[in-house]
Amino acid sequence: MIRRLYMTLAGAFLLAPLIVVGVVAFTSASFVSFPPPGYSLRWLTRVLADPSFMRPLANSILLGLAAACAAAILAVPAALALARRQMRHAAEIESFLLSPLSLPALILSIALLFYLSRLGLGSGFAGLFVGHTVVVLPYMLRTVLAVARGVDPALEEAAHTLGADPWRSFIHVTLPTLRPGIVAGALFAFLVSFDEVAVALLMSSVGSMTLPVAILNHVAHNYDPAIAAISLIKIVLVIAVLLALELFFGLDRLMLSRARR
Amino acid sequence: MRRWTAALLIGPAVLFLVGGFVGPLTLALGESLRGGIGPYVRIFGDSYYLEVIAATLALSGTVTLAALAVGYPYALILARAQGWAKTVLLFLLVAPLLVNVVVRSFGWMVIFGRSGLVNAALDLVGLPKLDLLNSWTAIGIALVHVLLPFMVLSIAATLEDLDPALEEAAATLGARPLRRFIHIVAPLSLHGAVTGAILVFALCMGSFVTVMMMGDNRTMVLPLLVYQQLSVAGDGVFAAALGMVLLATVLAVFWLQARAVRTLTP
Numbered sequence: 132m133i134r135r136l137y138m139t140l141a142g143a144f145l146l147a148p149l150i151v152v153g154v155v156a157f158t159s160a161s162f163v164s165f166p167p168p169g170y171s172l173r174w175l176t177r178v179l180a181d182p183s184f185m186r187p188l189a190n191s192i193l194l195g196l197a198a199a200c201a202a203a204i205l206a207v208p209a210a211l212a213l214a215r216r217q218m219r220h221a222a223e224i225e226s227f228l229l230s231p232l233s234l235p236a237l238i239l240s241i242a243l244l245f246y247l248s249r250l251g252l253g254s255g256f257a258g259l260f261v262g263h264t265v266v267v268l269p270y271m272l273r274t275v276l277a278v279a280r281g282v283d284p285a286l287e288e289a290a291h292t293l294g295a296d297p298w299r300s301f302i303h304v305t306l307p308t309l310r311p312g313i314v315a316g317a318l319f320a321f322l323v324s325f326d327e328v329a330v331a332l333l334m335s336s337v338g339s340m341t342l343p344v345a346i347l348n349h350v351a352h353n354y355d356p357a358i359a360a361i362s363l364i365k366i367v368l369v370i371a372v373l374l375a376l377e378l379f380f381g382l383d384r385l386m387l388s389r390a391r392r
Numbered sequence: 393m394r395r396w397t398a399a400l401l402i403g404p405a406v407l408f409l410v411g412g413f414v415g416p417l418t419l420a421l422g423e424s425l426r427g428g429i430g431p432y433v434r435i436f437g438d439s440y441y442l443e444v445i446a447a448t449l450a451l452s453g454t455v456t457l458a459a460l461a462v463g464y465p466y467a468l469i470l471a472r473a474q475g476w477a478k479t480v481l482l483f484l485l486v487a488p489l490l491v492n493v494v495v496r497s498f499g500w501m502v503i504f505g506r507s508g509l510v511n512a513a514l515d516l517v518g519l520p521k522l523d524l525l526n527s528w529t530a531i532g533i534a535l536v537h538v539l540l541p542f543m544v545l546s547i548a549a550t551l552e553d554l555d556p557a558l559e560e561a562a563a564t565l566g567a568r569p570l571r572r573f574i575h576i577v578a579p580l581s582l583h584g585a586v587t588g589a590i591l592v593f594a595l596c597m598g599s600f601v602t603v604m605m606m607g608d609n610r611t612m613v614l615p616l617l618v619y620q621q622l623s624v625a626g627d628g629v630f631a632a633a634l635g636m637v638l639l640a641t642v643l644a645v646f647w648l649q650a651r652a653v654r655t656l657t658p
Contacts, residue, residue: 134469141466142484148499148537149491151509155502164507205405212401228405231413235598235642237615238635241622242416245423245632265412268405326492328601333622346494350501350605359502362495369490 149366155359163356174360184361187345191325194256194341198263199320202271203313205264210272210312211305214279225276232269236329239265244333256339262330267320274319278312322369417639424632431633441617445637448614451528452596455535459592460585462536463543467584468577470544471551489541497605500534501525504606526608534602539595543588550584551577583653590649594642614638 151165156174158167178184206228212218213225231239240262247258286308290300331341340348342365350358424431435441470481488496503509504524511521524530554577562572600615607616615638621631 137465138469138481141462144462144537145484145488145540147503147509148496148534149488151502152491152495152499162507163502163505165502165505165509165512205408208401209405212398218398218402224402224406228409231409233594233642233646235594235615235638237598237600237618238420238639239413239416241618241631241635242420243412244622245628246416246419249419261412265409268409272405322490328492328494329598332601332619343492343494346492346498347601347605350494350498354501358495358498362492362498365495366491373490 152359152362153366155356156363158356158359161355163354163359174356175363178357178360178364181357183349184342184345184357187340187342188364190335190339191342194259194263194339195321195324197260198267198324199271199317201260201264202268202320203317206268206271206275206316207309207313210275210279211309214276214282215284228272229269231265236266236327237333240330240333243330247334255334255336258334259331259339259341262334263324263327266327266330267323270323271316271320274316275309275312278309282308318372322372325369420632421636424629424636426629431630432637434630435633435637441634444612444614444617445641447612448597449641451532451535451613452593455532455539455596456589456593458532458536459540459543460589463540463588464547464585466540467544467547467551467581470548471554485541485544488537493538493599493601494605496538497534497602500530500537500602501606504530525606526611528611531603531606531611534606535596535599538599538602539592542591542595546588546591547581547584550581550587554580586649586653590646593645593649597638597642597645614641 155163155165155167157170157172158164158174159169159171160167209228213221218224243258243262243265247261282305286304287300290304291297295303326343327341328343328347331344332347335341335344342361346358346361346365349361466481466485470478470485473481501508505511506521506523506525510524514521558576558580559572562576567575598615600613600619603611603613603616604619614634618631618634618638621627621634625631
């Protein structure tokens with residue numbers, strides 16, 4: 132009884148702001164109120180045709196893909212080294228590579244701002260790319276590392292015994308076994324970058340502005356239902372990415388089990 | 393040869409973080425000290441900045457305790473749920489994480505706003521409207537919402553590892569549920585609670601978007617001050633110094649809690 136009451140309250144608390152945003156996106160009024168006086172699609176159609184939201188959306192997607200790819204290129208070999216080889220100071224190196232997780236992103240953002248202007252890169256896409264790669268690298272590493280630690284080293288040894296050189300055994304044996312970790316890690320990295328505000332707020336210029344920054348700027352100047360509409364579009368996109376992953380993993384597993392047979 | 397391969401594999405990631413993480417932080421520390429310790433004297437000599445630091449610590453502490461109080465029962469139920477119920481509980485918990493902090497704060501603005509959900513409900517029962525936005529309470533509630541999943545997931549992870557046989561043994565020996573909780577479940581999940589608390593506290597110390605959206609001049613926190621010094625006042629050196637104070641505070645909390653974990657866990 133108490134448990135049911137608690138769960139109802141906790142569920143309501145967790146979902147309340149999301150439901151409110153979803154409902155306000157369909158308001159017919161020109162102002163934000165809850166519950167809305169009537170319902171229409173005017174704000175959704177308006178936002179979808181508004182380049183001041185659609186261009187940042189494209190920027191965010193591009194940045195997320197770039198940061199996830201860069202993080203994968205850096206993190207996959209590092210995870211392999213940490214999981215397989217008996218390396219000295221492996222624990223210290225691992226906690227160093229994971230350390231950006233525990234630092235407030237705002238501090239990293241300020242530091243990067245000084246640093247990149249010193250290097251002459253300035254703000255804009257380059258700064259955002261470096262900043263987001265630093266932010267998402269630990270997520271990528273953690274996910275790949277979890278999979279790499281579970282892989283049986285006998286597989287690689289078998290490939291070696293059968294005469295495969297290290298490169299071939301990496302492509303045909305190691306990489307396929309790591310694939311679920313790499314895909315999940317890259318997706319996670321994409322979502323983290325897609326959601327990141329602190330670095331994006333300081334680093335982005337007008338041309339490279341990301342979607343969260345565009346929404347934040349819009350809230351600062353006009354508090355209208357357009358924010359709810361673009362937020363709803365963002366929520367739907369994130370859920371679509373997650374469903375795609377679920378589908379991909381389902382298919383992937385199907386293919387794996389067939390290969391084993 | 394083997395060591396050489398390992399270095400080659402791990403080198404790029406390490407070099408990237410040295411260049412893109414350690415380098416910038418060192419430079420920012422240097423930048424804050426470029427004109428001597430002046431900025432730090434200004435921070436620690438001015439009661440306004442000290443009050444902002446105290447308010448930030450108080451907010452983070454309160455949010456952490458609230459997240460612990462709300463999150464512990466959730467973690468307990470989540471860890472013991474099976475099958476379908478577990479999926480629903482996990483989805484409920486993770487769904488807000490997938491929504492941007494800007495969007496979630498906007499949602500709370502709509503709930504607490506003058507023509508929002510709370511005031512509509514108050515109006516319905518004939519009570520006067522409240523101005524809830526721009527208050528520490530509203531900011532605190534929104535921050536608990538933003539950070540709760542981190543707390544619950546940390547605690548649930550330790551509860552999942554808990555051997556159910558321990559509790560069964562205690563029950564067989566006649567211990568009532570409350571005693572079983574106090575003597576078995578609580579001590580053994582302490583580690584997860586401390587981990588969750590550290591995470592929530594550190595994340596809260598760095599949160600400024602929610603405060604920026606939902607607060608006003610009276611509700612100032614350290615990270616927001618850093619951001620404003622940089623973007624509004626354009627004082628990079630002072631912003632860097634404030635950022636270093638924020639960093640030092642977070643690191644001090646990590647250190648204190650690491651010590652607490654060492655003394656608490658046998």
